Amino acid sequence: xxxxTKVTAQPGTGKVIALSxxxxxxxxxxxxxxxxxxxxRVDVARELTSHFQEALVTGKQPDEAIxxxxxxxxxxxxxxxAAIAKRNPIDRALGQTCMWSMRAVAVLVIxxxxxxxxxxxQSRVVSFDPIKRYSDSLPVAKSPDQxxxxxxxxxxxxxxxxxxxxxxxxTGVTAVLDKPLPSDELWTEAVGWIAANQPQIAALQAATKxxxxxxxxxxxxxxxxxxxxxxxxxxxxxxxxxxxxxxxxIPFIGLVLPQLSSMKTxxxxxxxxxxxxxxxxxxxxxxxxxxxxxxxxxxxQEGRMLxxxxxxxxxxxxxxxxxxxxxxxxxKIFNDTQLQRLQIALRSVPLKLERPDFTTERIxxxxxxxxxxxxxxxxxxxxxxxxxxxxxxxxxxxxxxxxGIEKKRNNPSQxxxxxxxxxxxxxxxYMVAGRKESNEKFDEFSRRFEGGxxxxxxxxxxxxxxxxxxxxxxxxxxxxxWLLLRLIMPAHAKVALDFRIDQEKRNAAVVAIAxxxxxxxxxxxPASANDLASLCNGKAPHDPxxxxxxxxxxxxxGFRMWSVGRDEVNDQGNLNLFTPSILGGKxxxxxxxxxxxxxxxxxxxxxxxxxxxxxxxDRWVEKQ
Amino acid sequence: xxxxxxxxxxxxxxxLKLLERGEMYxxxxxxxxxxxxxxxxxxxxxxLYPMLYNLEAKGFITPRWDxxxxxxxxxxxxxxKGKNRLAKDSLTWHKLTTAMESLGFTQLQTGATL
Numbered sequence: 081x082x083x084x085t086k087v088t089a090q091p092g093t094g095k096v097i098a099l100s101x102x103x104x105x106x107x108x109x110x111x112x113x114x115x116x117x118x119x120x121r122v123d124v125a126r127e128l129t130s131h132f133q134e135a136l137v138t139g140k141q142p143d144e145a146i147x148x149x150x151x152x153x154x155x156x157x158x159x160x161x162a163a164i165a166k167r168n169p170i171d172r173a174l175g176q177t178c179m180w181s182m183r184a185v186a187v188l189v190i191x192x193x194x195x196x197x198x199x200x201x202q203s204r205v206v207s208f209d210p211i212k213r214y215s216d217s218l219p220v221a222k223s224p225d226q227x228x229x230x231x232x233x234x235x236x237x238x239x240x241x242x243x244x245x246x247x248x249x250x251t252g253v254t255a256v257l258d259k260p261l262p263s264d265e266l267w268t269e270a271v272g273w274i275a276a277n278q279p280q281i282a283a284l285q286a287a288t289k290x291x292x293x294x295x296x297x298x299x300x301x302x303x304x305x306x307x308x309x310x311x312x313x314x315x316x317x318x319x320x321x322x323x324x325x326x327x328x329x330i331p332f333i334g335l336v337l338p339q340l341s342s343m344k345t346x347x348x349x350x351x352x353x354x355x356x357x358x359x360x361x362x363x364x365x366x367x368x369x370x371x372x373x374x375x376x377x378x379x380x381q382e383g384r385m386l387x388x389x390x391x392x393x394x395x396x397x398x399x400x401x402x403x404x405x406x407x408x409x410x411x412k413i414f415n416d417t418q419l420q421r422l423q424i425a426l427r428s429v430p431l432k433l434e435r436p437d438f439t440t441e442r443i444x445x446x447x448x449x450x451x452x453x454x455x456x457x458x459x460x461x462x463x464x465x466x467x468x469x470x471x472x473x474x475x476x477x478x479x480x481x482x483x484g485i486e487k488k489r490n491n492p493s494q495x496x497x498x499x500x501x502x503x504x505x506x507x508x509x510y511m512v513a514g515r516k517e518s519n520e521k522f523d524e525f526s527r528r529f530e531g532g533x534x535x536x537x538x539x540x541x542x543x544x545x546x547x548x549x550x551x552x553x554x555x556x557x558x559x560x561x562w563l564l565l566r567l568i569m570p571a572h573a574k575v576a577l578d579f580r581i582d583q584e585k586r587n588a589a590v591v592a593i594a595x596x597x598x599x600x601x602x603x604x605x606p607a608s609a610n611d612l613a614s615l616c617n618g619k620a621p622h623d624p625x626x627x628x629x630x631x632x633x634x635x636x637x638g639f640r641m642w643s644v645g646r647d648e649v650n651d652q653g654n655l656n657l658f659t660p661s662i663l664g665g666k667x668x669x670x671x672x673x674x675x676x677x678x679x680x681x682x683x684x685x686x687x688x689x690x691x692x693x694x695x696x697x698d699r700w701v702e703k704q
Numbered sequence: 705x706x707x708x709x710x711x712x713x714x715x716x717x718x719x720l721k722l723l724e725r726g727e728m729y730x731x732x733x734x735x736x737x738x739x740x741x742x743x744x745x746x747x748x749x750x751x752l753y754p755m756l757y758n759l760e761a762k763g764f765i766t767p768r769w770d771x772x773x774x775x776x777x778x779x780x781x782x783x784x785k786g787k788n789r790l791a792k793d794s795l796t797w798h799k800l801t802t803a804m805e806s807l808g809f810t811q812l813q814t815g816a817t818l
Contacts, residue, residue: 097775126769126776127730127753133775134731150750158750162757 100142103132106152113156120163195506202454204464210447211331214440215298218383227294228379229339231287232346233308238280241345243310252276256352257345259398261697262359274349274356281353284346288372293379295339309338330451330472332444340391343380347373347395351402358406358413366406367418371425373399381433385440386575392433393582400426400589401673405700408693411596419593426586426593434583436530436575445522445568448472452564453515461515463508463563476567511560522565525551525572532576536627537676538648540580548573581676584624588643588675591621591630592691595641605639606632630690640692646676651687655699673699715755717797718745720782720790723765727781730756756780764789 099107107128111121135145149155164172221227240247247253252273255266274281296302301309354369377395380388403422406413414422452469454461513521528547532540551573555566594615598606606612609620609629621630623643631653632641642653651657657671671677672689692699715737722728722736730753738746747755759765764786770777782790 124753127778130729130775130777131731131734131749131753134729134777137775138731138735148749150748152750155750155754158754159757162754162761165761166757 097133097136099129099132099136102146103142106146106149107132110152110156110159113153114160114163116160116163124159124163192506199454199462199464199506199509202456202462202464204451204453204461205455206450207455208446208450209331210443211298211335213443214332214383215296217439218297219292219294221292221294224294226290227292228287228290228375229293229295231290232284232376233305233342235280235284235287236342236346237308238283239277239349241342242308244307257348259348259351261355261701263697263701270352271356274353277349281349284350285368285372288375288379293382295382297337297339297383298335308342330447330468332447333472333475337385337387340380340388343376343395344391347376347398350376351398354402354406358410361413363413363415363418366413367421370399370403370422373402374425374428378429378433383440384437386436386438386571389433389436389575390578393578396429396582397585400585401700403589404592404673404691405697407592407596407691408699409695409697411693416597416600419597423590423593426590429583429586435533435579436572438526438530438572441568441572442522442526445564446519448564448568449515449519453518455515459516459519463512463514465508473567512563513561518562518564521554521562522569525565525569529569529572529576532580535580537577537580537584537624537646538626540577541646544574544577547576577676580624585675587621587624588688588690591616592641594621595632595639595691596693599639605634606641607634608632625688631687638692638694641690642672643675643688643690645686645688647686653687653689653692655689655692657686715745715747715751716759717790717793719752719755719759720764720786720793723780723782723786724790727768727779729770729777729779733780759786 107125110128111125114121114124116124132142132145132149135148136142140148164175167175224230236242237245239253240250241253242248250273251269255269256273258264258266258270260266260270296305350369350373354366354373357363357365357369373395377392377399380395381392382388403426452463452465454464512518525547528543528550532543535543551569555562555570559566591612594612595606597615598612609622609632613620622628623630625643625645626648630641630643631650632639633653634640640653640655644650653672655672671686672692674686675688677686677688689699718737718741719733722733722740728736733756734747734749734752737752756765756767760767760780762785763783765780766783767778767780770779
């Protein structure tokens with residue numbers, strides 16, 4: 081035994097014999113190379129062990145036995161083939177299927193890896209600064225005196241409304257910002273503050289008349305602005321840490337618009353001042369307040385952005401309500417010239433502000449695209465997210481309407497995005513629309529969402545529902561494909577109606593003033609819409625909901641003029657219907673004052689009463 | 705010693721023939737083939753075992769492990785199907801040797817001598 085074989089019995093004795101290490105290695109090698117199943121390998125190993133034991137027992141030397149055994153690789157290969165042939169046909173078929181499947185998977189994995197490497201050679205190109213592009217679109221004041229913002233801000237500072245000014249917390253400020261009416265408890269407190277701040281309010285009114293707003297959105301904030309807003313003004317986004325972490329990557333997300341809140345504050349001051357002026361019999365001051373409020377609303381929409389548009393329309397809504405309330409309460413406070421000035425102010429809103437404009441939203445969208453898509457230089461590219469994408473999604477979902485519309489889908493976008501990042505780019509490229517396709521879809525829906533001009537409100541509602549349904553249907557059918565659109569666009573779908581309502585509310589106030597003018601000229605209220613044609617550019621005013629002449633009637637209760645409202649059911653201009661809380665809005669608010677009370681099947685119908693002079697403010701007081 | 709496909713074909717018949725007389729284990733078959741054919745049909749051991757597996761897969765032989773002795777052995781025995789196959793192959797070989805003899809190959813050894 082020249083290789084260490086331990087013989088435990090003489091050949092031919094029928095005793096157990098131990099195999100040398102070289103034989104054991106040979107058996108092990110053959111068995112291993114067969115790559116058979118465990119039970120099959122055990123069987124082969126036992127048989128080969130038996131074979132070599134018998135050989136040694138019959139006097140063979142280990143080297144000789146090994147040599148006579150033959151080629152290890154050939155043996156393993158043929159043993160494997162033979163062992164597989166022994167399996168039952170179904171087993172063999174499954175084995176074959178498994179083997180080919182694994183090969184196919186291997187090929188796919190290799191192909192995927194190759195494609196992934198290729199995609200990773202394609203890079204994202206941040207070709208423009210979205211904030212600069214937006215800032216560059218804003219008008220620039222030649223001097224600080226030309227910009228309304230600085231005058232408005234300075235007036236607010238003079239009133240004690242700077243962030244660190246203790247007067248900001250005074251009861252007078254609290255009362256004024258509550259926008260009380262003379263019958264309210266806070267009125268006395270508010271009047272005191274208003275009377276004490278007349279010079280500052282006059283300065284505020286004067287500032288609103290400047291030609292441009294001039295707030296430097298996106299530019300470096302001046303020290304005066306920074307002090308005015310205070311650091312607290314920047315803490316309204318989800319978490320400061322999140323914003324700080326990603327705003328360098330997605331600068332638009334870190335953009336704050338603190339001026340909007342200040343403009344709403346200024347509007348409430350002017351609205352309260354207007355009521356006070358009326359109570360004091362000062363039609364001129366009340367007119368200036370209304371003119372200033374309209375001017376504020378236009379300024380807020382400078383550098384179009386949906387957020388600013390909504391604030392602007394909210395300011396105009398407050399203005400229209402104030403004008404109508406005063407016309408119904410103390411119409412004589414305004415002389416004829418002042419009535420005309422109010423009409424001019426109501427009509428002064430530029431046409432371009434009467435429709436949605438998603439130019440800025442397009443910049444925001446393009447910025448996301450340039451950061452999450454590759455750029456082939458010809459307007460196309462592939463979805464190539466980074467880990468930052470997850471945080472961006474989380475933030476966008478928290479500030480946009482996307483979470484609301486997708487509750488039933490359990491809001492899966494973060495998981496989807498994580499999935500993309502986990503498996504690499506090719507999967508994302510396959511699942512998410514390409515840059516060009518996504519851009520085209522954004523533009524297609526933007527055009528649809530911006531539409532609605534020349535349509536009746538009924539048609540705008542129908543178009544809005546259709547557009548929204550189409551958009552949501554597209555998203556729900558493939559929310560992954562339209563990932564960015566899903567995050568950016570949901571809030572845009574129905575705003576066309578908001579713009580048209582804004583337009584029609586101002587028109588209602590213009591027609592109400594015309595009715596007052598008719599009364600002054602004729603000593604009676606108009607009997608029909610045709611009576612007002614001469615005061616309304618030669619056209620009888622129409623009900624924007626049903627596109628028929630506006631309804632009007634006089635009886636013992638007084639004159640009233642009304643639209644049939646969204647449900648298009650004529651309730652004869654009933655003033656006493658309240659907004660059911662189920663319809664949303666402010667509980668207790670008179671339905672007659674609301675232009676667009678959402679109506680669902682089977683719910684109470686309401687008319688939108690344009691004008692109902694009663695000598696009081698009851699219609700505008702919320703029911704407690 | 706003969707090689708290649710011819711050997712494999714003859715080897716199968718030879719193994720079946722050896723098992724006709726009773727069950728045998730692998731090494732026993734190796735030794736018998738070598739000794740009884742004077743090494744002419746000595747199958748490489750790396751060839752024999754796969755051949756046994758194939759014959760088993762085709763149902764010509766069936767194995768059993770004997771654990772009783774000092775060394776475990778795997779015995780193979782002919783099945784009915786194997787017997788039928790052997791009868792058929794024997795006839796073929798007989799015809800072949802007759803044909804070869806008629807051509808003058810008088811010294812030819814046949815499986816019948818096994």
